[in-house]
Amino acid sequence: MTPWGIRKRIKGALGRGATPGSADIVQHAVTYVLPDGTEHTIQAEEHYTLAMASQFLPSPIDTPCPDGQCGQCAVDILVDRGLEAASSGEVEVMQKWHKQAPGKKRLACHCRVGGPGAKVKVHRLFDFDAVKGE
Numbered sequence: 267m268t269p270w271g272i273r274k275r276i277k278g279a280l281g282r283g284a285t286p287g288s289a290d291i292v293q294h295a296v297t298y299v300l301p302d303g304t305e306h307t308i309q310a311e312e313h314y315t316l317a318m319a320s321q322f323l324p325s326p327i328d329t330p331c332p333d334g335q336c337g338q339c340a341v342d343i344l345v346d347r348g349l350e351a352a353s354s355g356e357v358e359v360m361q362k363w364h365k366q367a368p369g370k371k372r373l374a375c376h377c378r379v380g381g382p383g384a385k386v387k388v389h390r391l392f393d394f395d396a397v398k399g400e
């Protein structure tokens with residue numbers, strides 16, 4: 267969910283169902299293993315990226331670029347159940363920066379949730395303290 271439910275409000279305004287609290291919002295369980303080893307299972311809205319869904323973690327996955335081209339949001343895929351197939355854009359960025367096709371490693375800002383059961387290991391979380399200058 268985006269802050270203040272903006273995505274759902276836009277969907278509602280466009281007449282595409284999905285108003286806040288409506289029953290047609292499909293969610294799937296995704297488990298994140300954080301850098302400190304703790305595991306968090308959250309309910310991710312269907313078709314959200316792993317990065318978007320990570321906003322429900324204590325700190326979201328660090329996504330340093332605005333356009334999905336830096337390759338720094340890569341996560342290890344521990345269980346790939348429920349993840350949608352990689353887009354051509356994800357394949358291109360993975361080849362450029364990681365010299366491999368999406369598989370055991372995926373880009374959190376590209377990889378979308380399509381069903382339940384995925385489990386991923388996160389390497390970098392957003393550092394709120396760095397932004398605050400502390």
Ligand code: FES
Nearest residue numbers: 334336337339375
């Ligand atoms: S944040 Fe840059 S590729 Fe995902």
